[in-house]
Amino acid sequence: MNEYTIHQAKMLPLDRANVDTDQIIPKQFLKSIKKSGFGPNLFDSWRYLDTGYPGQDNSIRPLNNEFVMNKKKFLGSEVLIAKDNFGCGSSREHAVWALQDSGIKSVIAPSFADIFFNNCFKNGLLAIEVSDEVINKLFELSESENIVNIDLENQALLDINEKLICNFEIEPFRKKCVLEGLDDIGISLQYSQEIKAFEEGLKQKSPWIFR
Amino acid sequence: MARTLYDKLWDAHVVAQREDGTSLLYIDRQLIHEVTSPQAFEGLKLNGRKLWRRSASKATPDHNVPTLDREKGLKGIKDKVAKLQVTTLDENCKEFEIEQFDILDKRQGIVHVVGPEQGITLPGMTVVCGDSHTSTHGALGALAMGIGTSEVEHVLATQCLVATKQKNMRVNLNGVLPEGVFAKDLTLAVIGKIGTAGGTGYAIEYSGNCISGLSMEGRMTVCNMAIEAGSRAGMIAFDETTMDYVKGRPYSPKDSEWDVAINQWKDLHSDPEANFDKEIQMDVSSLKPQVTWGTSPEMVIDIDSEIPCPRNESEKLALEYMGLQEGMKMEEIKLDQIFIGSCTNSRIEDLRVASSIVKGNKVSSNIKRAIVVPGSGLVDQQAKEEGIDEIFTEAGFEWRSPGCSMCLGMNPDQISEGQHCASTSNRNFEGRQGYKGRTHLVSPATAAASALSGNFADPRGS
Known part of the structure; x- marks a missing residue:
């Protein structure tokens, strides 16, 4: 569980709607009986140029340099930004575990699929719903300084100069879960x-x- | 006050309001399979927690099990990682004394086929499973939802789910389905109309005279894909069709209990004055067989129409992935594989319809593989008694053992890079059935007719 008040992070802009959990973590990696180790296979079929399978040495696989995760500017990003209906499809919680295992602490999108949204908060991954206007603004920012500040206590997104981008809604219990890890x-x-x-x-x- | 079916099911299961405003909802039944349960059991053990109620959970392996060499049981699983998951389920069921239909049990099968078939899932129940297609069981007049692994653990430990009530949506389907058009076409058409996020935040009740006229198998197909419209729960009111289906199943109430049950279940419908937050109407009397052309179930068209001009970036990417162009006719698409199976369409009625089209014909020579995977050991047995397996094998199909199989390709049943597959499953996502594979969702009738033609074929009149 994270304990964060104001969190400054780089964004990973994934300009797609309806990103399904089969894409976030493909089925061949669901055979694990653990919650960890899914990170190197996050977005596996977009990220690498070959077919992934469990147990292989991911460090020697050919990377798809066109994919945003592999671009130098976005390495080490902790906030994933995406379009509508993020996390649709299968209920696999492995999708959340894979994002967290890759260092992602928050996902921001205009809308989320219900099961994925629930799964996020069960693991302390902060999912934030924002308007189309705000998501477009974040995508713009990702092209320039690529920094967002998340002030969870005050439910606000701020830019690099700590100027307010927007406030966001979050259920009090979910907020508490992320802040305190209940x-x-x-x-x-x-x-x-x-x-x-x-x-x-x-x-x-x-x-x-x-x- | 007038209530919807969802309101009634919800109200009947609220145990308490937690201080945070969420509700503790009592869960009557949890179905367990090998993929989303190991971490939940591990969580219980790490925290020294007990199972709340042993009888509430029933398990069967389905996602990973191979569909060949079934008689070898665990030894037939060549993939060591998959095998560990199945044996972990065996061990957890043994340790926690949960009833399991294991890999060699003739009742084994896809959880969403086995539950209703055994009477394990019944009208009026709250049902959960760590699988998004749990919405299937809503066809019985139940509140059934897919959950994540943390929630699986929560239900094992407390027999409750922490939930917030969803809004009510009604999808009213009226008219008689034309010949050659089935429940699968219906549910795909609804998704095409409202989109894959159209039901997000809602519980969907399917109603109207078209739904009343459907068999239980058809109703399960419809509710199964509620999640593909974004809704965790799809449901249908209890009626005589439900009653006839449930009667006499192994776990169904019997004798005097049966009368008590019927008395409770007959109220499982929305009151006439009940209010829905969203309503959709559709006349199905001129509906055509549906086929998906893209990588989301909402990218769906009539079988005799042309692939539309992409309206956005996602649709452009989808066309590129599928190797298709706008303006192409579906019948121009050469097929490589045919899959008849999955929790959407692997019940006896599905296999009967498909076999009636296949009978006396041959699978086209350009089809590299055509497989039929019955939903459970009992469906398999019934089909064999009716000679359905032979109709398929004589035509060139392979008849396999029960499981999720090629719907998600966690087992060896997959499609290869670039191959087009006519599939009776529920998701045409990128790579779902195999790396860079191209899935087209169709009804069992369309899959059967297309297997014979080698390209998409209209089952009407075949």
Whole structure:
């Protein structure tokens, strides 16, 4: 989990709509039973010129120099900016793990797919929804100084001179999760009595559910 | 107050409001497979947490399992990494005492085929699975949603999901589907109309006399692709078709419980005055078979029309990836592979329709591979009893063992670079079925007719 208040970062501009989780992390890498190690295969089929498979030495693979991730200017970026409906498709949380494993701390887009959006906050990856106007402004900035400041506490995006670009909305609990790294299961287990009581009622009413 | 079906399912499962404003929603059933569960079980173990309710979860391996050499069981999995995932599922199910239909069980199959088939997923239930196509089970009049691995772990530990209620959307489909046009065409046409983000933030209820007239298999095909329209949950009201389908399944209520259940389930419909935040209407009586031309399910057209002029950068990139040009007719596209299967279209009805077209004919010589992958061991068995497997194999199709197979190519069933595949699956994303492979989504009837022609062919009249 990140603990950040004002975070200054380089942006990685991915000028595409409907980026699906199959692109973020292709299926052949989902065979792992761990949460780490997905980074080198983030956007695998766009990033390399050959076919990727698990366990290979990624450092010797031919890079697609046209792809934004491989351009010198964008190396070490921590904020991914993209277009509408980012993260659509499969529910694979591996997509979030791959982004984080590559050093991405935040994704900014005009809209996100629901499951991906949820998965982000379960892992402390800050997903920020902004207007089309703001995303266009960020894409412009990525062509010049390529710096954005994220002030999560005050829910604001600022430029390199700390001038306000926009404020953004975030559910208070999600904000807290990113800022403090809360134990979601632990919080829900505080409701154990309520869950048990609900379950007892359900057992009387619809016993077939308990088979 | 008048409520929608979604409102009713939601209200019946709210356990508590958490302080943060989210709801704890009780989950009646969780389906588990090998790909999105290992990290969830590991999380439980690392934190020393127990399973909340053992009977709530049922598991089966489906994504990774090979569709050849099934009788060899685990030994038939040549890919060591894939094998570890399947054996990890075996071990986790054993350790946590979760009932599993393992690789050698005749009930094994795609989770979204097995659940309804066994009566494990039932009307009125909340159902989750670490797979986005969980929306399929909504066809039974259930609230079914795909979740991520952290949520899988959360449900294992608490039997609840932390959720925020979505908005209500109704997709009203009226008219009789013309001959040769099926539920798959219907669901693709809806996605073409509202777009892949059209349902984001909404729970979709499909209704109208066209939906009432569909079989359960057809309804599952429709709800399966709700996620392709951006909606986590698609659903259909309970009716006699649902009742007939559910009756007598192994995990369905029986005897006096059956009457109690029916009494509860008959209320699983939207009240006439219920309010929807968004409504879509479509008359389906002149709908044509649908085919996708691009790399998103919304890039879809009538089988007899021309590829449209790209309207934006994404569509331009899609045409380039697919190796197609605007103005081309779909029937001009030479096909390399045919895939009939997936959680969208691998049920007995799908195989019956496709086999009726294939019967007595041969797969075109330019098709390099045509495979049929039944959705479960029981679908496989039923098809064999009806002689459907032989109809396919005599025509030149390969008949395989159940699993997700070429829908996502996690197992050895993949298409090669540049190949065009007519596929009854649900996603035509770049590389989905194989590196640089080109997927076209179609109904089982269109896939069958196209296998015989070697290029896209209209199943109407065939």
